[in-house]
Amino acid sequence: MTVRVLVVDDQEIVRTALRLVIDRREGLSVVGEAGDGADGVALAVALRPDVVLMDVRMPGMTGVEATRRIVREWPGPAPVPRVLVLTTFDVDEYVHAALRAGAAGFLLKNSRPEQLAEALHAAADGEPVLAPTVTRRLIDTVTALPPALLSTAPVPASADVALTDREIQVLVLVARGLSNARIAAELGLSEATVKSRVNRILTRLGLENRVQAALYAHQAGLA
Known part of the structure; x- marks a missing residue:
C-alpha cells in the first residue's frame, strides 16, 4: 500500500526537495503541499493523507496549532492522519509542544532520504519516530518547558x-x-x-x- 503524504512548509524550496525525495521512494507519494499551517489543516481534511510532514516554525498558524487541529479536532472520517513535525534543531521547544499536541514524532530537516522514508512508513504503521537518545533528551526538555507551551495538550x-x-x-x-x-x-x-x-x-x-x-x-x- 502506498503511503500518501502531505507536505506543509513555508519554504517552497524545502517542499520541492521533500517531494522529490518522497516521490522517488517506492510505496510513498506526495498528494499535496501547503505553505502555512492553515492551508495544511484545510488540505489535510480535503486530501485525507496518511501522514502530514509538518514544519513547526511558519508565519500565521504555527505547526503546533495546525497539529493540534488535525489530531484533536479532526472533522473528517477516520482514520486521523499521522503528523510528523519537521525542525532544523532537535532541541526546538516548539517541536516538543507539537508532540504534546498529538504529533506522532519528529524529524530533523537534515535527515538522510532513507531515514525520511523509513519514518514515513513507520508513522503510517503507528510506530514512533524517535531514536532512544532523542527520546531521553525530549523527555528532559519537555518537562522543563514553561506551562504556557505545555497547556495545549497536557x-x-x-x-x-x-x-x-x-x-x-x-x-x-x-x-x-x-x-x-x-x-x-x-x-x-x-x-x-x-x-x-x-x-x-x-x-x-x-x-x-x-x-x-x-x-x-x-x-x-x-x-
Missing part, C-alpha cells in the same frame, strides 16, 4: 488507572524509545502481542501516542 492525570506488571514493563520500554520489535525481543513476546499491549496502555491511560506514553512514564516515576 498528559492526562491517570494515577487511578492500574496497569498490570507486564503493561508497566512494556510502558517502561516504550519510554526508552524501543520499537515494538525490540520490546518483543526484550520481553520474549510476539510483535503482535506487544502492539496489542501498547494500544491497550494508550487506551487505558487516555493517551494519543507513544511519545505521550513516554512522558507519562517519566512523570509517574517509572522511567
Whole structure:
C-alpha cells in the first residue's frame, strides 16, 4: 500500500526537495503541499493523507496549532492522519509542544532520504519516530518547558488507572524509545502481542501516542 503524504512548509524550496525525495521512494507519494499551517489543516481534511510532514516554525498558524487541529479536532472520517513535525534543531521547544499536541514524532530537516522514508512508513504503521537518545533528551526538555507551551495538550492525570506488571514493563520500554520489535525481543513476546499491549496502555491511560506514553512514564516515576 502506498503511503500518501502531505507536505506543509513555508519554504517552497524545502517542499520541492521533500517531494522529490518522497516521490522517488517506492510505496510513498506526495498528494499535496501547503505553505502555512492553515492551508495544511484545510488540505489535510480535503486530501485525507496518511501522514502530514509538518514544519513547526511558519508565519500565521504555527505547526503546533495546525497539529493540534488535525489530531484533536479532526472533522473528517477516520482514520486521523499521522503528523510528523519537521525542525532544523532537535532541541526546538516548539517541536516538543507539537508532540504534546498529538504529533506522532519528529524529524530533523537534515535527515538522510532513507531515514525520511523509513519514518514515513513507520508513522503510517503507528510506530514512533524517535531514536532512544532523542527520546531521553525530549523527555528532559519537555518537562522543563514553561506551562504556557505545555497547556495545549497536557498528559492526562491517570494515577487511578492500574496497569498490570507486564503493561508497566512494556510502558517502561516504550519510554526508552524501543520499537515494538525490540520490546518483543526484550520481553520474549510476539510483535503482535506487544502492539496489542501498547494500544491497550494508550487506551487505558487516555493517551494519543507513544511519545505521550513516554512522558507519562517519566512523570509517574517509572522511567
